[in-house]
Amino acid sequence: MKSLNLFGLALAVALGATPAVAGPTLDKIKAAGVVTCGVSTGLAGFSMADQQGNYTGLDVDTCRAIAAAVLGDAKKAKFVPTSAQQRFTALQSGEIDILVRNTTETLAREADLGFNFAPVTYYDGQGFMVAKKLGVKSAKELAGATVCVQPGTTTELNLADYFRTNKLQFKPLVIEKLDEVENAFFSGRCDAYTTDRSGLAATRISKAPAPDDYVILPEVISKEPLAPAVRTGDDEWLHIVKWVVYALVDAEEKGVTSKNVDQMLTSDDPEVKRMLGATPGMGKSLHLDEKWAYNAVKQVGNYGEIFDRNVGKDSPLKLDRGVNALWSNEGLMYAMPIR
Amino acid sequence: MAVDARGSIGAATAQSSWWREERFRHWAYQVAAVAITAAVIGYFWHNAAVNMARQGIAAGFGFLNREAGFEISTSLISYTPADTYGRALLVGLLNTLMVSAIGCVLTTILGVLLGIARLSSNWLLRKVTLWYVEVFRNTPLLLQLVVWWDLLRFGAPSPRQALQILPDVYVSNRGLAYPVPIWREPHLWMLAAMLLGILATIWVARWAKHRQERTGQQFHTILVGCALVILPPLAVFLAAGAPLDLDKPALAGFNFQGGTTISPELAALLFGLVANTSAFVAEIVRSGIQAVSWGQSEAAGALGLRQGHVLRLVVLPQAVRVIIPPMTSEYLSLTKNSSLAVGIGFADFVSVANTEMNQTGQAIEVIAILMVVYLTISLIISASMNLYNRYMALVER
Numbered sequence: 030m031k032s033l034n035l036f037g038l039a040l041a042v043a044l045g046a047t048p049a050v051a052g053p054t055l056d057k058i059k060a061a062g063v064v065t066c067g068v069s070t071g072l073a074g075f076s077m078a079d080q081q082g083n084y085t086g087l088d089v090d091t092c093r094a095i096a097a098a099v100l101g102d103a104k105k106a107k108f109v110p111t112s113a114q115q116r117f118t119a120l121q122s123g124e125i126d127i128l129v130r131n132t133t134e135t136l137a138r139e140a141d142l143g144f145n146f147a148p149v150t151y152y153d154g155q156g157f158m159v160a161k162k163l164g165v166k167s168a169k170e171l172a173g174a175t176v177c178v179q180p181g182t183t184t185e186l187n188l189a190d191y192f193r194t195n196k197l198q199f200k201p202l203v204i205e206k207l208d209e210v211e212n213a214f215f216s217g218r219c220d221a222y223t224t225d226r227s228g229l230a231a232t233r234i235s236k237a238p239a240p241d242d243y244v245i246l247p248e249v250i251s252k253e254p255l256a257p258a259v260r261t262g263d264d265e266w267l268h269i270v271k272w273v274v275y276a277l278v279d280a281e282e283k284g285v286t287s288k289n290v291d292q293m294l295t296s297d298d299p300e301v302k303r304m305l306g307a308t309p310g311m312g313k314s315l316h317l318d319e320k321w322a323y324n325a326v327k328q329v330g331n332y333g334e335i336f337d338r339n340v341g342k343d344s345p346l347k348l349d350r351g352v353n354a355l356w357s358n359e360g361l362m363y364a365m366p367i368r
Numbered sequence: 369m370a371v372d373a374r375g376s377i378g379a380a381t382a383q384s385s386w387w388r389e390e391r392f393r394h395w396a397y398q399v400a401a402v403a404i405t406a407a408v409i410g411y412f413w414h415n416a417a418v419n420m421a422r423q424g425i426a427a428g429f430g431f432l433n434r435e436a437g438f439e440i441s442t443s444l445i446s447y448t449p450a451d452t453y454g455r456a457l458l459v460g461l462l463n464t465l466m467v468s469a470i471g472c473v474l475t476t477i478l479g480v481l482l483g484i485a486r487l488s489s490n491w492l493l494r495k496v497t498l499w500y501v502e503v504f505r506n507t508p509l510l511l512q513l514v515v516w517w518d519l520l521r522f523g524a525p526s527p528r529q530a531l532q533i534l535p536d537v538y539v540s541n542r543g544l545a546y547p548v549p550i551w552r553e554p555h556l557w558m559l560a561a562m563l564l565g566i567l568a569t570i571w572v573a574r575w576a577k578h579r580q581e582r583t584g585q586q587f588h589t590i591l592v593g594c595a596l597v598i599l600p601p602l603a604v605f606l607a608a609g610a611p612l613d614l615d616k617p618a619l620a621g622f623n624f625q626g627g628t629t630i631s632p633e634l635a636a637l638l639f640g641l642v643a644n645t646s647a648f649v650a651e652i653v654r655s656g657i658q659a660v661s662w663g664q665s666e667a668a669g670a671l672g673l674r675q676g677h678v679l680r681l682v683v684l685p686q687a688v689r690v691i692i693p694p695m696t697s698e699y700l701s702l703t704k705n706s707s708l709a710v711g712i713g714f715a716d717f718v719s720v721a722n723t724e725m726n727q728t729g730q731a732i733e734v735i736a737i738l739m740v741v742y743l744t745i746s747l748i749i750s751a752s753m754n755l756y757n758r759y760m761a762l763v764e765r
């Protein structure tokens with residue numbers, strides 16, 4: 030079924046029917062009045078729909094911030110769940126405007142798939158989760174293990190690399206649907222489940238029958254910089270996505286939050302005034318309203334607020350800021366100057 | 369004048385405007401059809417190439433020579449992540465062919481037995497097979513595959529509590545692990561002896577048939593054949609000093625190491641495909657048997673043939689002619705349905721191709737390969753079934 034779906038998308042590329050032609054994505058979004066974002070099929074903390082169909086998550090909020098910046102309303106974001114396999118074709122064929130789906134930025138994806146990545150929204154790394162009762166303390170003890178993994182991911186490749194490097198044997202169990210992979214792991218069909226560590230934490234909290242029966246091993250076997258992606262060839266749209274992400278980070282750095290953004294309009298800091306549009310010019314350069322960053326921060330919050338709410342201290346995942354702290358706090362989050 | 373004029377018109381019609389000639393038109397339509405098809409394909413191809421170039425998407429089949437980098441769980445040939453995408457595809461293709469081949473054989477056997485049972489005079493047998501056919505025919509195959517898979521996964525214990533059903537044969541949620549003999553040179557001689565036995569059996573069968581035609585005397589071909597096939601290899605085996613070392617599965621760490629393992633995914637796929645397709649085959653066999661007129665059976669009975677003989681010598685050979693064409697479609701659908709493996713995590717051709725599509729992003733190329741390969745497999749199955757059909761068809765005199 031999935032291949033049929035992919036086939037359809039490939040056909041769309043072949044026919045050049047849909048906006049497969051790279052072009053003014055911004056015009057299309059303004060005409061449609063909605064930003065269409067490809068998200069995951071359900072990963073707690075990043076993009077997950079509740080029973081009423083309301084999405085929450087870090088990826089979801091990134092998309093909402095873009096909608097707020099472009100259309101002035103964070104609610105004008107539409108979410109399309111895409112599987113690990115469908116996601117790239119969905120972006121290539123123009124079905125979605127932007128892919129914000131815990132997707133790792135790599136050379137081949139940018140150069141071969143025809144994408145441009147916006148700044149990283151979450152620095153992650155791949156890890157392993159095992160059942161506590163196996164008594165495994167390190168990934169190096171996984172020789173001969175069956176490992177559950179999703180196909181078409183960087184995870185699948187890192188897994189093979191890690192075991193090759195350490196001269197260990199393993200058997201992969203490759204299933205496309207996230208739910209099925211998780212089921213296979215929790216039913217004991219696999220000894221270990223591997224994906225990004227944030228994903229492991231999310232799965233452990235939200236899907237495990239008893240979260241305390243499972244442990245995440247200490248090894249981080251790869252770098253997984255998760256970043257939004259857009260089609261190459263539309264620089265205007267790339268600039269918008271890129272600078273909205275920077276604005277969210279910059280807002281945190283400058284202490285601008287969804288609560289105090291109105292007071293901040295009269296701040297003495299010239300960079301804050303430029304960002305929030307109190308000093309006009311930046312919005313015009315991006316072909317957006319001068320209130321672009323103001324709307325994003327006001328309606329969605331700065332990067333720190335988004336992080337804490339979805340994956341950090343105010344969420345069930347309780348992940349540390351770690352490398353995702355601001356550069357001024359020894360992290361990697363560093364926004365380019367808005368000027 | 370008038371005559372002349374009429375004559376000239378007549379001449380023109382006789383010569384006939386060349387574009388009206390039937391042979392020309394026949395060819396013209398064919399050429400036009402081919403040209404239009406080629407133009408449409410060319411248009412799509414060009415369009416795709418232009419669009420992909422504009423979007424900076426890589427194109428071409430060069431990726432087949434690049435390192436794949438992912439592991440595959442089931443492989444009939446040696447494969448490591450350092451091998452190429454091309455070899456990975458081959459691994460997937462061989463897995464698909466293996467499943468299809470085993471599936472077709474098992475389906476045929478089970479389907480024929482079920483089809484005969486559907487017509488049994490035994491009420492219970494008849495009803496049980498009726499229910500079997502209706503249940504398996506009328507539920508979605510993917511659902512059946514998932515049910516089989518869940519049964520095998522949840523029904524079986526973890527490797528550390530594996531059930532030992534026979535000496536050195538273990539069942540766990542990692543599959544069925546069983547010992548395999550380690551290859552030694554005398555085994556080659558055993559194979560040779562078996563081959564000779566098979567040839568001898570064929571010769572005996574011919575001789576027995578001739579003798580029966582001449583004298584009416586029957587010969588125990590089956591018994592003698594079994595002896596000819598089994599005894600010589602056994603003799604070689606004993607003469608060589610019974611060289612049998614088993615590679616036994618043993619629990620090491622997480623899983624069984626050594627021996628061979630049939631994974632729950634492969635087992636679920638085979639169970640699902642065979643159970644489902646054999647329900648259809650059963651109906652084909654039943655209709656084939658019923659297509660042979662009742663008079664044939666009665667006549668055979670009147671000649672004094674026993675029930676089994678009536679079925680084997682009179683009814684089935686005639687039924688086969690009705691059965692072959694629809695059977696071809698069942699083999700085709702089994703082969704194509706094996707691609708549902710993707711839903712339960714078996715590394716078949718589609719599953720590997722899907723992974724490659726996503727790792728390389730070259731959807732159009734990979735889908736083209738998928739289409740060509742499945743088309744080729746299907747055409748080969750069709751062609752061989754058509755050959756068999758021609759061989760079995762009633763020779764009209």
